[in-house]
Amino acid sequence: MKQQAEFLPTVQALVQCYQAFEAYSAADIRAQGLTPPQFDIVATLGNTAGMTATELGEKTLITKGTLTGVVDRLADRGWVERTAHDSDRRCQIIRLTPAGEALFARVFPAHMAHLAACFTGTSAAEHKRVQTALRALEQVFRKETA
Template sequence: MPQKHDRTPSDDRDMADHVVEQWRAERPDLDPSPFLVIGRMHRVANALTAELVSIYAEFGLGEGEFDVLATLRRQGSDFALTPSDLSEQTVVTSGAVTKRVDRLVARGYVERRPSGTDGRSRLVALTPAGRKLIDRAFTAHMANEARLLEALSPTERAGLERGLRVLAQSLGV
């Protein structure tokens, strides 16, 4: 039985190929081939987001809430972050962090603690319930990500990792 990564040229065509063919016919003066990468990445990113969000929802979490819990959890046990640190690490505004943290506090998954060094500052930390939830959710998330990459051979996956790293660095992300 063929593996998912075994392909023949006849079954490889997709919407990006069709779009590029159309542009080549309509605008032979331009090279539309970047769309073969950018267009596919955009479509894949949208599809991946839907697949990832569905797992978060199984745990009653939105994407932003999952991100905050995961960011806190990967810091280590009993570690807390300032809202500014959370904003920097989750790459969202401080207002978005505040809303996410408020929702998680209301649900008992995180708590705000006074800072030991600055009486005006607060730290955000996981509660035991938050830690338990993110450990379960992250386990499911990793299994989901592995499932989503099953179509790639190990060689294809390694090449994609390298290429995306180079592209991300060139874009400063």
């Protein structure tokens, strides 16, 4: 029971931190007229020549079933398009349209500035300390799932 008492506050702090981040981030994304999954796709496709749905799913936090619907809605708004893959006709490439590139150029820097505001006054050393702690915790989970 002692071991459980030691790790449970860490898990709670991790979850609470993630929830707070998500709430702060999502509010800004919604204010820009997007849902968080839509922003995730636009941000991931920005500055790329596009990618397959499989690649897009691997680089975002969106499940395959949800990904199709989100891409459909972005396509309906004229922000993404699906084109044939050069070498594999079973695959399609999803890429931003010119309107999608303009959207990316507007919303991505604005959202990064919104997030940066949270870190005003945080020193480089503090960033490094937090990154080191988070990466160490990540490795604990990766080791357990390997």
